[in-house]
Amino acid sequence: MSESERENRNIVLFPFMAQGHIIPFLALAHRLEQVTNKYYTITLVTTELGIPKLRLSLPPNSSIQLAGIPFPGDGYGLPPGVENTDALPYHLFSNFFEASLSLEPSFRKLISDLCSGQNGRRRPFCIIADIFFGWSVDTAREFGVFHAIFSGGGGFGIACFYSVMQNLPHRRNGAVAADEFSLPDFPEASRIHVTQISEYLRVSDGSDKHSVIVRKLLSFWSSTDAMLFNTVEELEQSTGLMYFRRKFGGDVVWAIGPVVSPVRRPVKEAGVTSEACTKWLDSKPEKSVLYISFGSQHTIAAPQMMDLAMVLEASGKNFIWVVRPPVGFDINGEFKAEEWLPEGFEKRITESKKGLVVRKWAPQVDILAHGAVSAFLSHCGWNSVLESISNGVPIIAWPFVADQFYNSKLLEEVLGVGVEIARGMSSRVGHEEMVEKIELVMNINGTEKGREIRRRAWEVRDIIKNAVKDEDGFKGSSIKAMDEFLNAAFLGRERRDS
Numbered sequence: 001m002s003e004s005e006r007e008n009r010n011i012v013l014f015p016f017m018a019q020g021h022i023i024p025f026l027a028l029a030h031r032l033e034q035v036t037n038k039y040y041t042i043t044l045v046t047t048e049l050g051i052p053k054l055r056l057s058l059p060p061n062s063s064i065q066l067a068g069i070p071f072p073g074d075g076y077g078l079p080p081g082v083e084n085t086d087a088l089p090y091h092l093f094s095n096f097f098e099a100s101l102s103l104e105p106s107f108r109k110l111i112s113d114l115c116s117g118q119n120g121r122r123r124p125f126c127i128i129a130d131i132f133f134g135w136s137v138d139t140a141r142e143f144g145v146f147h148a149i150f151s152g153g154g155g156f157g158i159a160c161f162y163s164v165m166q167n168l169p170h171r172r173n174g175a176v177a178a179d180e181f182s183l184p185d186f187p188e189a190s191r192i193h194v195t196q197i198s199e200y201l202r203v204s205d206g207s208d209k210h211s212v213i214v215r216k217l218l219s220f221w222s223s224t225d226a227m228l229f230n231t232v233e234e235l236e237q238s239t240g241l242m243y244f245r246r247k248f249g250g251d252v253v254w255a256i257g258p259v260v261s262p263v264r265r266p267v268k269e270a271g272v273t274s275e276a277c278t279k280w281l282d283s284k285p286e287k288s289v290l291y292i293s294f295g296s297q298h299t300i301a302a303p304q305m306m307d308l309a310m311v312l313e314a315s316g317k318n319f320i321w322v323v324r325p326p327v328g329f330d331i332n333g334e335f336k337a338e339e340w341l342p343e344g345f346e347k348r349i350t351e352s353k354k355g356l357v358v359r360k361w362a363p364q365v366d367i368l369a370h371g372a373v374s375a376f377l378s379h380c381g382w383n384s385v386l387e388s389i390s391n392g393v394p395i396i397a398w399p400f401v402a403d404q405f406y407n408s409k410l411l412e413e414v415l416g417v418g419v420e421i422a423r424g425m426s427s428r429v430g431h432e433e434m435v436e437k438i439e440l441v442m443n444i445n446g447t448e449k450g451r452e453i454r455r456r457a458w459e460v461r462d463i464i465k466n467a468v469k470d471e472d473g474f475k476g477s478s479i480k481a482m483d484e485f486l487n488a489a490f491l492g493r494e495r496r497d498s
Contacts, residue, residue, distance in 0.1 A: 155240025
């Protein structure tokens with residue numbers, strides 16, 4: 001295939017400006033680069049200020065192209081220069097969603113420029129947009145381009161979020177339910193507790209700013225040509241994937257996951273090098289280490305942090321803990337151990353070689369793949385979930401917002417690979433309960449329930465491995481789904497061109 005033919009096969013990816021969305025889109029870009037043997041142009045679109053950070057996440061030999069569009073944050077009450085949600089206060093998320101709607105003219109211009117190049121060079125044949133950028137389907141239709149929505153989340157979590165947002169079933173006669181409720185169009189989800197709804201959504205009544213904006217963003221899903229989920233068919237075919245196939249048709253929903261990418265941070269941002277972390281883990285017995293991380297955008301309250309430190313020290317377990325400032329402080333600011341951890345905690349655990357406290361960021365993919373790791377205490381962001389269960393590591397769940405609550409529910413009630421220890425950023429967990437849950441999951445010779453959790457974790461790991469296997473004439477379900485999706489995109493393009 002000639003260079004000009006390759007450039008005529010341009011796949012445009014457009015993620016929402018949040019780490020939990022950008023990371024799976026980067027992984028998808030890498031996957032597409034691999035499966036198409038670089039015979040396609042892969043173009044990743046983001047805001048202009050986001051380009052330098054994205055560039056650092058690409059390997060030197062990558063053919064992935066980056067395209068920047070201006071972000072019109074002025075007039076939406078956002079801090080100057082803020083073009084992602086990394087350090088955005090929760091009360092400004094609705095403003096950010098609203099501002100993202102105003103990206104449409106800039107995105108349309110970009111697609112127009114790509115389509116009007118000489119001899120159609122770099123003309124997109126497919127746009128893959130974020131779940132919050134479904135409005136891009138109108139641009140795709142205008143220029144005759146196949147359109148897909150890619151969810152970096154799993155089918156079950158996104159289905160619960162979509163159903164709650166559309167139906168607001170927790171509202172009863174104008175008031176918020178005090179306990180549990182069911183989802184009218186998703187009975188497979190069982191009962192949802194009111195504490196499994198983010199605070200901003202709990203008070204939504206359909207007329208408030210947040211629900212109006214998010215419902216508008218979700219309304220575009222019914223118009224897309226394809227929906228891609230970062231999950232595995234065998235894990236969710238009877239829950240989240242079935243939900244969306246009922247909603248939008250069985251021939252437009254594909255499970256192409258897991259797409260996970262070891263995004264490397266610049267040295268100045270990394271709390272510990274991969275080499276140092278691996279060396280520490282190498283010194284520990286197999287399945288003896290608890291890994292703790294609440295992601296790049298979430299943290300716990302100061303009292304919880306103090307409690308967790310005391311439990312870890314008293315338990316005698318080996319652990320790696322990625323710490324960030326507690327709720328109410330700048331999450332990306334300096335971590336003040338003398339204020340937020342017990343006096344002398346770090347010195348004691350360092351001297352005993354029982355723990356490793358890491359500031360801000362750790363090489364999570366490498367940690368979870370190491371044989372010394374026994375369990376993961378996680379906020380249940382879907383990227384973290386996939387990285388854990390792909391390695392057969394059970395999860396102790398502490399969800400905070402959005403689909404994290406439903407991911408936790410999936411892990412415990414459907415897949416059986418974890419337990420929930422707490423729920424929400426401010427919930428206080430008793431020491432005994434913390435110790436009990438940690439012991440349940442980490443003690444491989446303990447209770448029958450603990451052994452079953454680990455057995456299921458290994459089963460799920462093998463299911464995922466088979467889904468992405470492509471060798472000796474065998475293609476796993478996720479490999480087949482990607483092939484089917486690309487074929488559908490080509491057929492859609494040919495129909496529009498004819």
